[in-house]
Amino acid sequence: MTRGKFITLEGMDGAGKSTHLEWLPAFIEARGVKVVQTREPGGTPVGEKLREMLLDKSQGLHADTEALLMFAARREHIAKVIEPALRRGTWVLCDRFTDATFAYQSAGSGLAWERIEALERWVHGELQPDLTLYFDVSSEVGKARTSAVREPDRFEREGRSFFDRVREGYLRRAREHPLRMCVINGAQRLEVVRQHVESIVLSHCF
Ligand code: TMP
Numbered sequence: 001m002t003r004g005k006f007i008t009l010e011g012m013d014g015a016g017k018s019t020h021l022e023w024l025p026a027f028i029e030a031r032g033v034k035v036v037q038t039r040e041p042g043g044t045p046v047g048e049k050l051r052e053m054l055l056d057k058s059q060g061l062h063a064d065t066e067a068l069l070m071f072a073a074r075r076e077h078i079a080k081v082i083e084p085a086l087r088r089g090t091w092v093l094c095d096r097f098t099d100a101t102f103a104y105q106s107a108g109s110g111l112a113w114e115r116i117e118a119l120e121r122w123v124h125g126e127l128q129p130d131l132t133l134y135f136d137v138s139s140e141v142g143k144a145r146t147s148a149v150r151e152p153d154r155f156e157r158e159g160r161s162f163f164d165r166v167r168e169g170y171l172r173r174a175r176e177h178p179l180r181m182c183v184i185n186g187a188q189r190l191e192v193v194r195q196h197v198e199s200i201v202l203s204h205c206f
Contacts, residue, residue, distance in 0.1 A: 004086040008097040011135030014145030039095035047073035055153040063109040107169025135186035139163035
């Protein structure tokens, strides 16, 4: 049995991930593979409970607590959903993964990069995405898009300078992992972004 491919989508809030998650699973399945679509934080019953706590805007959390809860949810997600699917040959399409913890909890909230690296090694050292699609937009574009469509969650309420740092964090990860992480200009027209995503997925995964 050929192992499935693990694809993650990343980007700051408003970068366009959700829009592209609407068509991408069918695009991959049309090529004859099964796809499981999932998300972080979340993806398991425990993970979804942790997600509620993490996004709850009525309570602030220490950056350490946030990072540890993200990795607790992730451990569960890998053990119960991601690894079993990949082993049965199913592809996993995951809305955010560890790059988000580097971008948000380290670059955004100031936790040491090395701390997240240590948690990453502990929780999933051997497992890395085969491909990460990083939708890059400026904080202005991200903010304008999120405030136009929904009530902000705890992270989305952060200011522009937080999101400037989040973007820098993602770009640093992309420089550190150039083969896995593809930077896509998410500010372009939807069809242009879609064509770029299609060509990356076809060339990296098939
Ligand atoms: P979503 O709105 O894309 O579902 O993501 C939920 C929020 O959680 C988003 O604002 C980013 C944040 N987040 C982190 O801060 N660290 C992480 O590791 C992950 C996976 C998400």
